[in-house]
Amino acid sequence: MFASLNEKLEAVFKKLKGKGFLTSGDIDVAMKEIRLALLEADVNFKVVKGFVEKVKVKSLGAQVLESLTPGQQVVKIVNDELCILLGKDNEKIRLSPNPPTVVLMAGLQGSGKTTTTAKIALHFKTQGRRPMMVAADLQRPAAIDQLIALGKQIGVPVFFSKEEKNPVKVCRDAIAEAKKEARDIVFVDTAGRLHIDDELMGQLRDIKDAVLPTETLFVADAMTGQDAVNIAHTFNERIGIDGIVLTKMDGDARGGAAISIREVTGRPIKFIGTGEKIDMIEPFYPERIASRILGMGDVLSFIEKAQQTFDEKDAEKFKDKLLTDSFTLDDLRDQLSKIRSMGPIQNLLNMIPGFNKMKGVEVDEKQFVRIEAMINSMTKKEKRNPDILNGSRKIRISKGSGTTVADVNRLLKQYKDMKKMMKMFKGKKGLKMPDFMPF
Structure with a gap:
């Protein structure tokens, strides 16, 4: 997410931070490079022009030019203006x-609208709400079945009718059913449609008039860049939207749609899709996204993901096991499995400030799979007491997990090193065991 833009902006800021003082000429050069970086990231031209002008005016102020750290002041101005944008x-x-x-829920076909509907419904369910989804996409034969399958997966009921051909009636009946069932939030999954299709756009207006939604969300594929921005703008003009959900943000290295769409449409981004899994959706926080764009990490989002994954009681039990030296390979496997459920490991590490600056550091996620396979290939006795693992046992484990004996030895060494490190917390005064340890 934003990888190429982040790299270009970092190069600009590195030059600025390397200077003891800045001249207006230095600012001009930096602004040209920032403008080019944003344009190459597929940010709307008018948005780029307005953004750079605002940053330039503030950067030429006496507070920056006379500062002891002018380069850092410029970075702060860029960050503040990004948050506003x-x-x-x-x-x-x-x-x-x-x-x-x-x-x-509205948008083009193929934008991920149906899956996004289920993701947001799950998000509200985890907050204690009683959501219901409505299969109002009668254009695509498999749409109803897809939403039903997603509903079963997340435990959210789906209202549908395979006989009714009028989506307006389906929606009216669904709202009536939601009131009977005391459902407090209803997500209506409408058919994907082109903004130039007058008939389908008219149908969407009819649905909106019938159900009087509290919110109309436009779902856009972030990877389509300025096409997504322009189409969102047209949808807003024709039917009126209240917010935007950008899908496939994890695959968009440029980020032009995310940066442009608020300014062009006048409507906020409310959620971003960060992966294919059903729980991979995040509320949109401008200041956190600005930090990611500028390579400052996103610690708050990392902590939130960890809190959602690691139950407080389980974490306390885990800490007790480490301190009492009863931490087994089974426990290690369970912790690794929870970390993997938080999302792609590389994405998580990129939320940590400074990690993206460590060039060449990449995580092999297959290694996590190999570790789990090796532990699963051990007997209960071996997992509780790895010291009994002799040569023949290691050969059996490596064959059973599709790994090598060297891989098994490496795992055992890492496990023992971890236990040694934990003994330091137990044995030395003044050293406190961290409250959160997502190993």
């Missing part, structure tokens, strides 16, 4: 004072 604050989905809240 992205929307300043996190804007949540508005909830109706008279349930159910109705959220209408």
Whole structure:
């Protein structure tokens, strides 16, 4: 996410930070490079022009030019202006004072709208809400079955009708059913449509008039760049939207859509899709995204992911096991499995400030799979007491897990090193065991 833009901006800032003082000529050169970096990231031309002008005016102020750290002052100005461009604050989905809240999902076919509907429904379910989804996409034969399957996966009911051909009636019946079932938030998955298809756009307006949604969300594929921005703008003009969900952000190294879309449409980004798994969706926080773009990491999002994954009681048990020397290979496997469930490891590490500056450092996620396979190939006795692992046992484990004896030896060494490190926390005064240790 934003990898290429981050790299280019870092090069600009490195030059600025290397100077003891800045001249107006230095600022001009830096602004040209920032403008080029943003354009290459597929940011809207008008947005780039306005952004660079604002940064330049503030960077030429006496506070920057006379500062002891002018380069850092410019970085701060860029960060502040990025936050403003992205929307300043996190804007949540508005909830109706008279349930159910109705959220209408709209967008092009292939943008990930149906999956996104389920992702957001799951997000609200984890917050204690009682969501329901409505299969109102009657254009695509498999759409109803897809939403039903996703509903079963996340434990959220789906209202559908395979006989009814009018999506407006389906939606009206769904709202009535939601009231009977005391569902407090309803997500209506509509058919994907082109903004130039007058008939389908008219149908979407009819649905909107019928259900009177609290929010209409436009789902856009971030990887389509400025096409997504322009189409969102047209949808807003024709039917009116309240917010935007950008999907496939994990595959968008440029980030042009995310940076441009708020300024062009006047509507906030409310969620971003960060992976294929059903729980990989995040509320959009402008200041956190600005930090990622500028290579400053995103510690808050990392902590939130960890808190969602690691139950507090389980974490306390895990800490006790480490301190009492009862930490087994089974425990190690369970912890690694939880970390993997947080998302791609490289993405998690990139949230840590400074990690992206460590060139050439990449995580082989297959290694996690190999470790789990090796531990699963051990007997219960071996997992509790790895000291009994002799040559023949190691050969059996390596064959059973598709690895080598050297891999098994490496795992055992890492396990023993970890236990030694934990003894330091137990045995030395003044050393406190960290509250959160997602090994």
